[in-house]
Amino acid sequence: MAINIIEGGVCAAEGFVAGSVLAGIKKGRTKNDLSLIYTKTKAACAAVYTTNKVKGAPLTVTKEHISDGYAHAVICNSGNANTCNANGIDIAKQTCKLVAKKLKIAAKDVVVASTGVIGQPMSIEPIENAIPALVASLNANGSAAAAEGIMTTDTALKEVAVSFEIGGVTCKMGGIAKGSGMIHPNMATMLVFITTDCSISPEMLGKALSGDVKNTFNMVSVDGDTSTNDMVTVLANGKAGNKEITSRGKDFNEFMKALNTITVNLCKKIAADGEGATKMLECVVSGAKDEANAKIIAKSVICSSLVKAAMFGADANWGRILCAIGYSGADVDVSKVGVSFISGKGEIPVCSNGAGVEFSEDFAKEILSESEITIKIKLGDGVGAAVAWGCDLTYDYVKINGDYRT
Amino acid sequence: MAINIIEGGVCAAEGFVAGSVLAGIKKGRTKNDLSLIYTKTKAACAAVYTTNKVKGAPLTVTKEHISDGYAHAVICNSGNANTCNANGIDIAKQTCKLVAKKLKIAAKDVVVASTGVIGQPMSIEPIENAIPALVASLNANGSAAAAEGIMTTDTALKEVAVSFEIGGVTCKMGGIAKGSGMIHPNMATMLVFITTDCSISPEMLGKALSGDVKNTFNMVSVDGDTSTNDMVTVLANGKAGNKEITSRGKDFNEFMKALNTITVNLCKKIAADGEGATKMLECVVSGAKDEANAKIIAKSVICSSLVKAAMFGADANWGRILCAIGYSGADVDVSKVGVSFISGKGEIPVCSNGAGVEFSEDFAKEILSESEITIKIKLGDGVGAAVAWGCDLTYDYVKINGDYRT
Numbered sequence: 001m002a003i004n005i006i007e008g009g010v011c012a013a014e015g016f017v018a019g020s021v022l023a024g025i026k027k028g029r030t031k032n033d034l035s036l037i038y039t040k041t042k043a044a045c046a047a048v049y050t051t052n053k054v055k056g057a058p059l060t061v062t063k064e065h066i067s068d069g070y071a072h073a074v075i076c077n078s079g080n081a082n083t084c085n086a087n088g089i090d091i092a093k094q095t096c097k098l099v100a101k102k103l104k105i106a107a108k109d110v111v112v113a114s115t116g117v118i119g120q121p122m123s124i125e126p127i128e129n130a131i132p133a134l135v136a137s138l139n140a141n142g143s144a145a146a147a148e149g150i151m152t153t154d155t156a157l158k159e160v161a162v163s164f165e166i167g168g169v170t171c172k173m174g175g176i177a178k179g180s181g182m183i184h185p186n187m188a189t190m191l192v193f194i195t196t197d198c199s200i201s202p203e204m205l206g207k208a209l210s211g212d213v214k215n216t217f218n219m220v221s222v223d224g225d226t227s228t229n230d231m232v233t234v235l236a237n238g239k240a241g242n243k244e245i246t247s248r249g250k251d252f253n254e255f256m257k258a259l260n261t262i263t264v265n266l267c268k269k270i271a272a273d274g275e276g277a278t279k280m281l282e283c284v285v286s287g288a289k290d291e292a293n294a295k296i297i298a299k300s301v302i303c304s305s306l307v308k309a310a311m312f313g314a315d316a317n318w319g320r321i322l323c324a325i326g327y328s329g330a331d332v333d334v335s336k337v338g339v340s341f342i343s344g345k346g347e348i349p350v351c352s353n354g355a356g357v358e359f360s361e362d363f364a365k366e367i368l369s370e371s372e373i374t375i376k377i378k379l380g381d382g383v384g385a386a387v388a389w390g391c392d393l394t395y396d397y398v399k400i401n402g403d404y405r406t
Numbered sequence: 407m408a409i410n411i412i413e414g415g416v417c418a419a420e421g422f423v424a425g426s427v428l429a430g431i432k433k434g435r436t437k438n439d440l441s442l443i444y445t446k447t448k449a450a451c452a453a454v455y456t457t458n459k460v461k462g463a464p465l466t467v468t469k470e471h472i473s474d475g476y477a478h479a480v481i482c483n484s485g486n487a488n489t490c491n492a493n494g495i496d497i498a499k500q501t502c503k504l505v506a507k508k509l510k511i512a513a514k515d516v517v518v519a520s521t522g523v524i525g526q527p528m529s530i531e532p533i534e535n536a537i538p539a540l541v542a543s544l545n546a547n548g549s550a551a552a553a554e555g556i557m558t559t560d561t562a563l564k565e566v567a568v569s570f571e572i573g574g575v576t577c578k579m580g581g582i583a584k585g586s587g588m589i590h591p592n593m594a595t596m597l598v599f600i601t602t603d604c605s606i607s608p609e610m611l612g613k614a615l616s617g618d619v620k621n622t623f624n625m626v627s628v629d630g631d632t633s634t635n636d637m638v639t640v641l642a643n644g645k646a647g648n649k650e651i652t653s654r655g656k657d658f659n660e661f662m663k664a665l666n667t668i669t670v671n672l673c674k675k676i677a678a679d680g681e682g683a684t685k686m687l688e689c690v691v692s693g694a695k696d697e698a699n700a701k702i703i704a705k706s707v708i709c710s711s712l713v714k715a716a717m718f719g720a721d722a723n724w725g726r727i728l729c730a731i732g733y734s735g736a737d738v739d740v741s742k743v744g745v746s747f748i749s750g751k752g753e754i755p756v757c758s759n760g761a762g763v764e765f766s767e768d769f770a771k772e773i774l775s776e777s778e779i780t781i782k783i784k785l786g787d788g789v790g791a792a793v794a795w796g797c798d799l800t801y802d803y804v805k806i807n808g809d810y811r812t
Contacts, residue, residue, distance in 0.1 A: 054732030054740045054760075084728055086761050118725025119762040305711075306807055313808030319524025322490055326460030334460045354460075355492050356525040395801045401712055402719030 002164075003261050009143025009159030012174035014197035014239035015039050019137030020149030023130035026079030026116060034127065035149030036134050037074040037193055038103060043237035045071035045111065046206035048213050049230070056081050056229035057088025058112040061096065065108045069202025071235055072105040074193050075134075076113040076150050077127065078178070081229045084119040094124045102135045111233050115152055115178055115191055147176040150191055153400050154178055156273045160265040164258040166251050169242035171198040175262045179222070179270030190217065190270055192232040194262060198255060199238035200245040207248075208256055209234050216263035219295065219388040221303045222274035234259075271389035272372070276396030279311055280389065283375045288384030293330040298388035300328030301375060308393035311373055316341060316364035318350040321375060336380030343370035408570075409667050415549025415565030418580035420603035420645035421445050425543030426555030429536035432485030432522060440533065441555030442540050443480040443599055444509060449643035451477035451517065452612035454619050455636070462487050462635035463494025464518040467502065471514045475608025477641055478511045480599050481540075482519040482556050483533065484584070487635045490525040500530045508541045517639055521558055521584055521597055524635075553582040556597055559806050560584055562679045566671040570664040572657050575648035577604040581668045585628070585676030596623065596676055598638040600668060604661060605644035606651040613654075614662055615640050622669035625701065625794040627709045628680035640665070677795035678778070682802030685717055686795065689781045694790030699736040701792040706734030707781060708796035717779055718798035722747060722770035724756040727781060742786030749776035 010018050016039050020032035045066045049059050065071065075095060082088050096110040114122075137145065147157045161174030173196035200208070209232065217232055238244065245251045272280035283301045288294035301307055304324040310317040318339045326334055339351040345367045350359050367373075416424050422445050426438040451472045455465050471477065481501060488494045502516040520528075543551065553563045567580030579602035606614070615638065623638055644650065651657045678686035689707045694700035707713055710730040716723040724745045732740055745757040751773045756765050773779075 050733075052729060052732040053738065054728045081725070084725060084757070084761050117723070118729060119757065120725075121762070305803075309804050309807030312804060315808065317523070319487070319490060319526075322460045323458060323524060326458040327456075332459065351490070351525065355490050356527070393804055393807075395804050397711075398715050398718060398799055398801050398804060401715030401799075402721065 003258055004163050006161045006163050006172065008161045009174045010037050010146060010176050010193060010195045011140050011143045012161035013172040013195045015041050015237050016195045017138040017140055018142035018146035019134065019139060020145040021130050021133045021137055023077065023126040025077050025126050029079055031151060032145060032149040033079045034077045034130050034134055035146040036099065036138060037146055037195060038138055039072060039195070039235060039237040041237040041239055042070050042072055042109065043235035044069055044200055044202040044205045045233065045235050046202060046209045047111070047231050047233040048210055054084065056083040056114055057085065058082055058092045058114045059229065059231055060089060061092040062111050062113065062231065065096065065110060070109065071111050072109040073099060073103060074111040074113070074233060074235065075099050076191065078115050078150050078152050080114060080116040080120050080122045081118045082114040082122050083229055085122055091122050091124055095127050098128055098131045099135070102131050113191055113229070113231060115150060115229055143174065143176060150176065150178040152178060153275050154273055156269070158266055158269040158273065160262055162258055162261050164254060166198055166242040166245070166254055169240055171196060171240040171242060173198065173258050173262055175266055177266040177270055179273055190230050192217065192266055194234040196234065196236045197239040198236055199240065199242050200236045200255060204245050204247065204252060205234055205236050208252070208259055212256065212259050212263055216260065216267050219299065219386065220267045220271055221299065221388070221390045222271065267389050271391050274391035275400045276394040277391030278371065278394055279392040280372045281311055281375065281391055282373070283377065283388045285377045285379070286385045287379035287381060289331050289381040290384040291386060293332065294384040294386035296328050296330040297325050297332065297377065298386045300324045301377065302388040302390035305393055308390065311368065312392035312394050314365050314368035316350055316361065316368060318356070321377070322351065322354065325377070332379060333381055338378040340376045341367050342374040342376055343367045343372060345370055409664055410569050412567045412569050412578065414567045415580045416443050416552060416582050416599060416601045417546050417549045418567035419578040419601045421447050421643050422601045423544040423546055424548035424552035425540065425545060426551040427536050427539045427543055429483065429532040431483050431532050435485055437557060438551060438555040439485045440483045440536050440540055441552040442505065442544060443552055443601060444544055445478060445601070445641060445643040447643040447645055448476050448478055448515065449641035450475055450606055450608040450611045451639065451641050452608060452615045453517070453637050453639040454616055460490065462489040462520055463491065464488055464498045464520045465635065465637055466495060467498040468517050468519065468637065471502065471516060476515065477517050478515040479505060479509060480517040480519070480639060480641065481505050482597065484521050484556050484558050486520060486522040486526050486528045487524045488520040488528050489635055491528055497528050497530055501533050504534055504537045505541070508537050519597055519635070519637060521556060521635055549580065549582060556582065556584040558584060559681050560679055562675070564672055564675040564679065566668055568664055568667050570660060572604055572648040572651070572660055575646055577602060577646040577648060579604065579664050579668055581672055583672040583676055585679055596636050598623065598672055600640040602640065602642045603645040604642055605646065605648050606642045606661060610651050610653065610658060611640055611642050614658070614665055618662065618665050618669055622666065622673050625705065625792065626673045626677055627705065627794070627796045628677065673795050677797050680797035681806045682800040683797030684777065684800055685798040686778045687717055687781065687797055688779070689783065689794045691783045691785065692791045693785035693787060695737050695787040696790040697792060699738065700790040702734050702736040703731050703738065703783065704792045704794035706730045707783065708794040711799055714796065714799035717774065718800050720771050720774035722756055722767065722774060724762070727783070728757065728760065731783070738785060739787055744784040746782045747773050748780040748782055749773045749778060751776055
């Protein structure tokens with residue numbers, strides 16, 4: 001069944017509205033910093049969270065709130081991670097209470113998230129003051145506003161939506177994401193909010209999400225740092241009217257395909273907008289002993305500072321790719337490795353059977369000067385395959401992170 | 407017993423001579439690129455090697471050559487790693503043969519090493535032509551020349567020597583190192599050549615070296631990339647005349663102390679001269695559940711791109727340190743973590759019991775503007791302790807690695 005990219009982001013699906021305001025959580029911010037997504041019809045809800053032992057207070061509160069499998073709203077602030085704060089849980093709970101009261105829903109039906117600096121004192125006042133305007137900002141074209149409100153060092157809005165069919169009924173799904181820094185594939189990463197009007201049980205929604213992130217958000221790395229606050233949430237309000245998906249099967253598979261279209265799209269956007277990035281890197285591994293080994297290799301290459309810096313310089317330094325394969329810990333026969341670089345300009349093989357092949361440095365430079373580069377790695381060990389996404393390492397990454405707080 | 411820092415590097419120990427020449431292995435290089443260390447008296451020899459599965463051909467040849475526990479000479483070229491080359495083993499063996507012939511020793515008594523770009527064709531001619539001049543360059547003050555010949559993107563010579571006493575006999579030990587990039591603590595890292603006139607059996611020398619590197623060279627990270635060519639070698643020619651160390655005990659402990667003085671000194675030099683680095687970072691962890699957990703935490707912090715970039719910007723962004731502790735995988739109670747920054751300007755606590763404490767941003771800035779920073783982490787979980795060394799992440803790291811080959 002066809003999956004079509006459509007407009008509307010998190011408001012593409014029937015019954016979802018969104019909006020944002022500038023609450024002034026971090027001084028000097030001019031972009032909106034408080035976003036809200038709302039569905040009047042209660043939605044099945046699933047989430048995955050960072051594996052970092054240092055966890056933002058909002059994650060703990062969200063986990064508790066969606067333990068019954070349902071939610072009405074997602075509220076997210078940028079400018080402060082609400083992590084390593086003595087009163088973090090209290091702030092997160094108050095945030096939910098305040099917005100719930102205004103929306104006339106239960107506080108436990110609110111998903112709460114925060115992103116920004118860790119360990120900074122956070123006050124409820126700016127949020128409290130902003131709630132009326134925030135709720136007033138909700139509208140059916142509010143996805144972009146919501147996407148803006150969760151940005152930190154992101155330079156581009158990240159939203160996408162698709163339409164798809166479940167049992168002859170057209171459904172829609174959309175998502176927004178915040179990425180940029182502190183991104184590393186160690187379970188759920190970054191902040192992603194996905195909405196759909198497809199009808200699916202909380203249990204199957206949870207299975208769909210956790211099944212998908214293994215191959216999508218967990219395969220993205222910007223800088224090897226796994227954030228304390230990352231989560232991916234999906235809300236499914238059933239407004240499309242399809243027969244509820246309650247088990248595996250054809251409908252569930254269609255749903256998974258739609259979800260995967262959304263998540264891969266957002267993965268690429270997050271990677272492309274990695275802090276300071278000038279290039280999106282995709283590492284495609286095939287021929288590994290198994291999928292696990294393919295993933296280890298793809299991640300190792302995408303995470304290598306030296307590979308990332310070489311890509312920034314459009315330098316076909318494939319030795320660094322072999323090096324990263326070698327130290328990845330994967331079970332691999334390095335004497336069978338083949339490497340080529342691909343972009344819109346074409347493909348150039350640079351290494352075969354673990355050794356260099358002659359190639360045109362000029363053509364390699366031309367290929368690597370594009371903004372989307374695929375590093376294709378072929379192994380001779382089996383049928384395991386994997387894809388990972390990342391970005392180049394640039395002066396601007398250092399600039400952005402050399403003085404982020406002040 | 408006192409261990410004193412002395413002059414002389416790898417020539418400090420009795421009977422060792424060294425030198426280097428410019429062989430022209432990589433076009434455009436103006437520094438010497440081929441180094442030799444030689445002892446007329448055959449020396450006990452031990453080495454540790456990179457764990458990267460992609461291994462430089464010289465490592466394979468060296469391993470074979472020193473399998474009997476002895477060596478006469480170390481030859482090392484920069485400008486080409488001799489890795490992922492079809493004829494790599496042949497080049498490495500020929501190099502040994504050529505220098506052995508000129509020195510009138512057996513080829514199997516030569517340790518060979520290479521550093522530089524991976525996967526570039528390498529020819530024996532420049533080395534062959536340079537051997538007479540290389541052997542002629544050997545002299546008792548040649549340590550600095552040898553240290554220069556192994557530099558790649560290093561900006562500073564790395565050498566050190568000490569005198570120490572074994573059973574009333576004065577012994578000397580010295581070392582040279584090449585560091586800078588592709589450095590990550592995954593067993594032996596970087597190139598380090600150590601010489602001593604202490605008498606010690608090959609077996610005990612091996613035990614001393616492998617025991618030491620676990621807490622020294624394996625705790626240094628510049629960029630998280632484990633090189634293909636790293637090794638640490640020690641040659642002990644026994645010229646000091648002490649009673650040969652053949653077992654554990656007082657003499658062995660004294661030897662370990664001297665070795666540790668050399669290796670810690672070189673670790674700090676390698677970290678301080680990490681590619682693009684403006685600051686040496688030391689992460690001192692105490693109170694961990696055990697040593698293994700302390701090491702995991704120290705390494706995670708020292709490897710974090712975000713911590714490294716914050717240190718470059720003299721930004722006391724301790725939340726990133728907690729974040730790196732949290733995702734390290736260590737068994738740790740994050741609610742008990744304390745963090746302070748130390749430099750020549752003083753110490754400033756920034757986090758206690760996992761939450762921020764009030765501190766003067768001005769004083770923190772002053773402390774973090776120094777060139778040697780200690781990140782002190784206190785946990786409340788036990789008595790495990792560890793130290794790791796690294797450096798800040800700077801514009802120049804990107805510059806150096808964005809176009810290394812050309």
